[in-house]
Amino acid sequence: MESSEKPQALEYILILSGEEILAGRNQDRHLQYISSSLTPLGLLCRRCEVIGDKKIYLTKYIRNALTEVKLVIVTGGLGPTVDDVSREAIAEATGIVLKEHSTALAMLEERFRSFGRKMTENNLCQALVPVSGTFFPNPNGTAPGLVYDKGKKIVIALPGPPRELIPMVKTNLIPFLQGRLKLKRPASSRSFHFCCIGESNVDQIVREKLGGETDLTVSLLAQLGLVNLTLSLPDDNQESQERLSRYADTIRGELGTFLYSETDETLEQTVGELLKQRLDTLSVAESCTGGLLGEKITSVPGASIYFLGGVISYSNRAKETHLKVNTETLRIHGAVSRETACEMARGIQSTFQSRWGVAITGIAGPEGGTPEKPVGTVWIAVSDPNGKAFPFRIQFPGDRDAIRHRSCIFALDQLRRLLLKIDPHSTS
Amino acid sequence: MESSEKPQALEYILILSGEEILAGRNQDRHLQYISSSLTPLGLLCRRCEVIGDKKIYLTKYIRNALTEVKLVIVTGGLGPTVDDVSREAIAEATGIVLKEHSTALAMLEERFRSFGRKMTENNLCQALVPVSGTFFPNPNGTAPGLVYDKGKKIVIALPGPPRELIPMVKTNLIPFLQGRLKLKRPASSRSFHFCCIGESNVDQIVREKLGGETDLTVSLLAQLGLVNLTLSLPDDNQESQERLSRYADTIRGELGTFLYSETDETLEQTVGELLKQRLDTLSVAESCTGGLLGEKITSVPGASIYFLGGVISYSNRAKETHLKVNTETLRIHGAVSRETACEMARGIQSTFQSRWGVAITGIAGPEGGTPEKPVGTVWIAVSDPNGKAFPFRIQFPGDRDAIRHRSCIFALDQLRRLLLKIDPHSTS
Numbered sequence: 001m002e003s004s005e006k007p008q009a010l011e012y013i014l015i016l017s018g019e020e021i022l023a024g025r026n027q028d029r030h031l032q033y034i035s036s037s038l039t040p041l042g043l044l045c046r047r048c049e050v051i052g053d054k055k056i057y058l059t060k061y062i063r064n065a066l067t068e069v070k071l072v073i074v075t076g077g078l079g080p081t082v083d084d085v086s087r088e089a090i091a092e093a094t095g096i097v098l099k100e101h102s103t104a105l106a107m108l109e110e111r112f113r114s115f116g117r118k119m120t121e122n123n124l125c126q127a128l129v130p131v132s133g134t135f136f137p138n139p140n141g142t143a144p145g146l147v148y149d150k151g152k153k154i155v156i157a158l159p160g161p162p163r164e165l166i167p168m169v170k171t172n173l174i175p176f177l178q179g180r181l182k183l184k185r186p187a188s189s190r191s192f193h194f195c196c197i198g199e200s201n202v203d204q205i206v207r208e209k210l211g212g213e214t215d216l217t218v219s220l221l222a223q224l225g226l227v228n229l230t231l232s233l234p235d236d237n238q239e240s241q242e243r244l245s246r247y248a249d250t251i252r253g254e255l256g257t258f259l260y261s262e263t264d265e266t267l268e269q270t271v272g273e274l275l276k277q278r279l280d281t282l283s284v285a286e287s288c289t290g291g292l293l294g295e296k297i298t299s300v301p302g303a304s305i306y307f308l309g310g311v312i313s314y315s316n317r318a319k320e321t322h323l324k325v326n327t328e329t330l331r332i333h334g335a336v337s338r339e340t341a342c343e344m345a346r347g348i349q350s351t352f353q354s355r356w357g358v359a360i361t362g363i364a365g366p367e368g369g370t371p372e373k374p375v376g377t378v379w380i381a382v383s384d385p386n387g388k389a390f391p392f393r394i395q396f397p398g399d400r401d402a403i404r405h406r407s408c409i410f411a412l413d414q415l416r417r418l419l420l421k422i423d424p425h426s427t428s
Numbered sequence: 429m430e431s432s433e434k435p436q437a438l439e440y441i442l443i444l445s446g447e448e449i450l451a452g453r454n455q456d457r458h459l460q461y462i463s464s465s466l467t468p469l470g471l472l473c474r475r476c477e478v479i480g481d482k483k484i485y486l487t488k489y490i491r492n493a494l495t496e497v498k499l500v501i502v503t504g505g506l507g508p509t510v511d512d513v514s515r516e517a518i519a520e521a522t523g524i525v526l527k528e529h530s531t532a533l534a535m536l537e538e539r540f541r542s543f544g545r546k547m548t549e550n551n552l553c554q555a556l557v558p559v560s561g562t563f564f565p566n567p568n569g570t571a572p573g574l575v576y577d578k579g580k581k582i583v584i585a586l587p588g589p590p591r592e593l594i595p596m597v598k599t600n601l602i603p604f605l606q607g608r609l610k611l612k613r614p615a616s617s618r619s620f621h622f623c624c625i626g627e628s629n630v631d632q633i634v635r636e637k638l639g640g641e642t643d644l645t646v647s648l649l650a651q652l653g654l655v656n657l658t659l660s661l662p663d664d665n666q667e668s669q670e671r672l673s674r675y676a677d678t679i680r681g682e683l684g685t686f687l688y689s690e691t692d693e694t695l696e697q698t699v700g701e702l703l704k705q706r707l708d709t710l711s712v713a714e715s716c717t718g719g720l721l722g723e724k725i726t727s728v729p730g731a732s733i734y735f736l737g738g739v740i741s742y743s744n745r746a747k748e749t750h751l752k753v754n755t756e757t758l759r760i761h762g763a764v765s766r767e768t769a770c771e772m773a774r775g776i777q778s779t780f781q782s783r784w785g786v787a788i789t790g791i792a793g794p795e796g797g798t799p800e801k802p803v804g805t806v807w808i809a810v811s812d813p814n815g816k817a818f819p820f821r822i823q824f825p826g827d828r829d830a831i832r833h834r835s836c837i838f839a840l841d842q843l844r845r846l847l848l849k850i851d852p853h854s855t856s
Contacts, residue, residue, distance in 0.1 A: 021459065021460075022459075022463065022473050022475075022476065023463055023464075023467060023472070023473070023647075024459065024460045024461070024462070024463030024464030024465075024467060024473070024649070025464070025647060025648065025649055026460070027457065027460050028456070028459065028460070029455065031449070031450075031452065031456065031478060032449075032452045032454070032455045032456070033452070034452070035450060035451055035452030036451070036452030036453070037452075039451055039452060044451070045450050045451065045452070046450075046479075046480070047450075047477060047478065047479050047480075047485075048450060048477070048478040048479075049475060049476070049477050049478075050459060050475065050476040050477075050478075051475050052474075057475075198545060199507070199508075199509065200508050200509065200548050200550055200551060201548070203508070203509045203510075203550065204548055204550070207510075218510075218511075219447055219448070219511065220509055220511060221448050221453070221454070222507075222589075223589065224591070228453075284740070286719070286722075288726075289723070289726075290719075290722045290723050290725065290726025290727070290731070290735075291712075291714070291718075291719030291720060291721065291722025291723040291725075291726065291738065291740065292719060292722075292723040293719065294714075294718045294719025294722075294740040294742075295717070295718050295719040295720040295723050295832075296719075297718065297719075298716075298717075298718025298719065298740075298742060299718070299828070299829070299832075301793070301794055301795060301828060302795065303718070303742070304742055304743065307718075307742050308742060308743045308745070308746055309739065309740040309741050309742040309743055309746035309750070310719065310739070310740040310742075311737065311738070311739055311740070311750070312712070312719065312722040312726075312737040312738040312739070312740070313737050314722075314726060314731070314732055314735050314736060314737040314738075315732065315736045315737055317736070318736055318737040318780065321779075322737070322739070322750070322779075351749075351750075352746065365729070366729055367729060367730065376542075395542070395543070395544055396543075397539060397542055397543045398568055398591070399567075399568055399591070399595075400727070400729060401591060401727065402568065402591055404723075404727075
């Protein structure tokens with residue numbers, strides 16, 4: 001296994017110019033947008049630098065970047081004010097001068113005309129384009145995108161506002177790069193999404209089974225009960241595809257029960273698709289998660305086809321009244337118990353007349369723990385269309401928020417397992 | 429008003445290590461969080477670099493950064509897998525070796541024990557700490573934060589997952605930096621938290637009313653229906669305190685109805701406190717938000733004192749059965765209407781026997797919009813202890829997620845206004 005850098009892929013450096021982002025006043029979204037748009041073309045972001053709008057620094061960083069890579073992309077700093085230094089900084093760094101362009105000027109004038117505003121003189125700089133290169137028209141703003149083309153090295157400047165940048169990336173940047181850099185589709189890769197298993201367990205299996213494949217790139221990402229694994233090979237040819245298929249078989253063989261998706265589907269989407277295929281419906285009864293499970297399920301557009309709703313039973317009374325949990329059950333076993341979880345699951349199923357019922361009851365903390373039921377103790381139960389409940393107890397680490405999120409992941413996974421008729425979770 | 433850069437300020441460089449962020453698979457939020465947390469201490473981010481998980485590059489960038497500034501902060505790459513190279517890269521760059529620490533090891537073992545998982549050997553690296561420096565315990569994960577202290581230069585490594593990083597910044601990083609760098613609480617400052625008002629409206633008022641105060645630093649941060657304003661003066665003395673008190677009076681006078689907190693209380697906490705003080709109780713009826721409002725309310729520990737629960741009525745049937753919404757109301761006015769919102773609010777109030785009832789019904793999209801009720805149309809109603817409902821319609825911009833979040837903010841704010849007996853939102 002090697003790290004994810006591939007020598008064949010073209011790399012670029014992204015420079016985000018903006019005091020607002022650097023000072024934490026604005027959230028950057030350009031890195032994710034640009035990187036995820038260019039990665040599929042075989043263009044990998046080697047590094048992203050967020051810097052302020054001082055021209056001297058910007059010029060220096062662009063020069064440095066050009067010693068490392070063939071392509072540098074700069075966002076922001078193309079407006080008409082003194083803070084907008086990118087146009088000049090790139091000209092200095094590349095030695096390519098700027099010249100007023102008649103088409104660019106006509107577009108700028110037309111834009112001001114259409115808004116019924118008078119164009120002040122400081123705006124004229126936005127009609128300047130590199131003498132060697134080209135420019136991207138900006139139908140959503142005043143500053144065009146600029147391409148400074150030195151032959152072996154290219155610097156591209158894009159406007160900062162997202163509503164100008166995003167259409168320009170799609171309409172201009174991608175087609176330009178495909179033509180100019182003669183891009184073909186690069187590496188082949190496969191993604192695997194697991195739930196209810198630790199990152200280190202996945203890592204260990206991958207090392208044991210695929211550790212000998214020297215040109216295989218492995219990347220792992222863990223997040224609250226979910227683990228994403230990506231396997232990549234340098235070339236996109238039939239041999240790579242066949243090898244990845246074999247690896248996928250290995251992964252499925254070893255970790256199949258934890259694998260909920262091989263596309264970019266979320267666990268909520270996977271479960272939703274399974275319900276949709278079966279024309280099944282679902283309702284939920286939530287205690288400690290307080291609505292989070294419903295929120296996750298309904299984050300999927302169109303969830304109303306299979307999701308009927310739920311009850312947030314944050315009090316014992318609500319469990320009795322709305323979920324028909326027996327007063328005696330609560331008295332004898334407590335709100336966080338196998339018995340209560342099962343009655344909640346069956347209760348919501350019957351009151352919503354849904355095919356499936358899911359229930360979560362637990363102690364999310366920081367208060368409310370006892371020696372027998374410490375903070376993080378959660379009972380989850382799923383009631384199937386026959387009214388048979390599948391409960392399990394689990395002890396989660398972490399804070400209130402982590403316990404609540406993990407509870408929802410495990411509840412969704414229990415439903416997924418039952419829908420797929422694979423071994424459900426159970427209390428050992 | 430001056431910009432937030434102060435010549436006295438210390439600068440640091442932030443290095444985010446993560447292929448996932450660089451490849452655009454994950455959205456970075458660390459830059460904004462760390463930068464906005466450290467700026468008030470007088471620590472300014474000079475540059476932020478996002479790089480992959482190749483040790484050789486990371487080492488190089490840390491070395492470069494240390495030639496420019498005294499403090500370098502690295503996030504990510506502290507886990508147990510082969511991708512996690514920060515620990516070693518910083519050791520190489522600083523020349524400070526790592527050694528197993530008995531306390532760190534004990535914490536690590538305890539964490540695995542509490543999770544009921546066996547600790548695999550690859551995890552042991554997470555008990556290594558710099559021989560010169562210290563470490564920050566991580567109650568929310570396995571990897572502690574690491575401080576490599578060379579005397580004149582310091583490199584600090586923080587874990588990548590936000591739920592581990594954020595508490596560590598608050599609990600450990602800030603106090604550590606204050607002590608180690610002898611930061612005098614640089615300035616005196618006041619924070620104001622607004623909801624249901626635009627950032628530019630707050631900005632405008634502050635400029636109009638306080639624009640003449642030359643040594644006043646103003647920082648604004650906006651996020652989905654919420655705006656945070658911080659006013660800072662350079663010195664922490666009585667005069668500054670008195671001036672800030674006057675400014676606070678001005679802000680309250682101009683924007684009082686939108687101001688929900690002058691501490692770091694969230695809107696959910698503010699509303700929870702108001703309910704607690706009045707010994708009032710609450711239940712919620714959610715349609716398009718699918719549980720998100722309940723989730724927000726119950727994210728506050730101890731919410732069970734005032735929050736009885738709710739119904740997620742994701743289908744018309746659920747609105748009729750569980751919230752007693754009239755079939756005729758739904759037929760004539762539709763599920764997204766003033767009438768349905770009011771009946772939902774009264775319905776949940778009566779079925780849960782709570783003092784207050786809150787209801788949200790709307791079109792979160794992307795499907796389901798009509799010319800009269802486009803995506804983003806939301807009706808919110810709060811029913812007061814007399815059963816009087818206060819409905820309003822609002823049209824939100826943004827995607828499904830933004831619409832759902834903003835709906836909850838406005839619903840909570842309506843309740844806050846009614847509890848405080850200030851003008852409720854209404855449809856004009």
